[in-house]
Amino acid sequence: MTVAPGVVETIVSLAVSQVEGVAVVGGSKISDGVISVFNKKQHVPGVIVTAEDGEITVEVRVQVYFGYKLPTLSAQIRSIVDDAMKSQVGIEVAAVNVYIDGIQFTE
Numbered sequence: 734m735t736v737a738p739g740v741v742e743t744i745v746s747l748a749v750s751q752v753e754g755v756a757v758v759g760g761s762k763i764s765d766g767v768i769s770v771f772n773k774k775q776h777v778p779g780v781i782v783t784a785e786d787g788e789i790t791v792e793v794r795v796q797v798y799f800g801y802k803l804p805t806l807s808a809q810i811r812s813i814v815d816d817a818m819k820s821q822v823g824i825e826v827a828a829v830n831v832y833i834d835g836i837q838f839t840e
Contacts, residue, residue, distance in 0.1 A: 736822055742780040748817035749780075749793055752809050754801035756837040759794060788827035789818065796835040807831040 746758045759779030779794040811829040
């Protein structure tokens with residue numbers, strides 16, 4: 734079975750968006766939009782999946798709501814990504830790198 738990278742990125746994005754405290758999956762960098770214009774590969778903003786030497790590494794960029802403990806959110810994101818990859822794709826994840834790019838305030 735072969736799974737397209739875009740499918741894996743979508744699974745990761747949907748799983749991460751279910752974590753309480755995550756406001757947005759995706760970075761806040763202006764360059765992300767510029768890069769996507771020139772990059773012909775389709776991808777889910779904020780999620781990068783790389784496979785090297787039989788291991789999968791996932792990078793997730795998120796913005797979170799104010800008031801949540803960042804180490805706890807990061808641990809929850811790592812756990813849900815690992816679970817989603819194991820249950821839906823059947824792949825072990827070597828590492829999940831979480832980047833918190835911003836904090837949003839609720840009114």
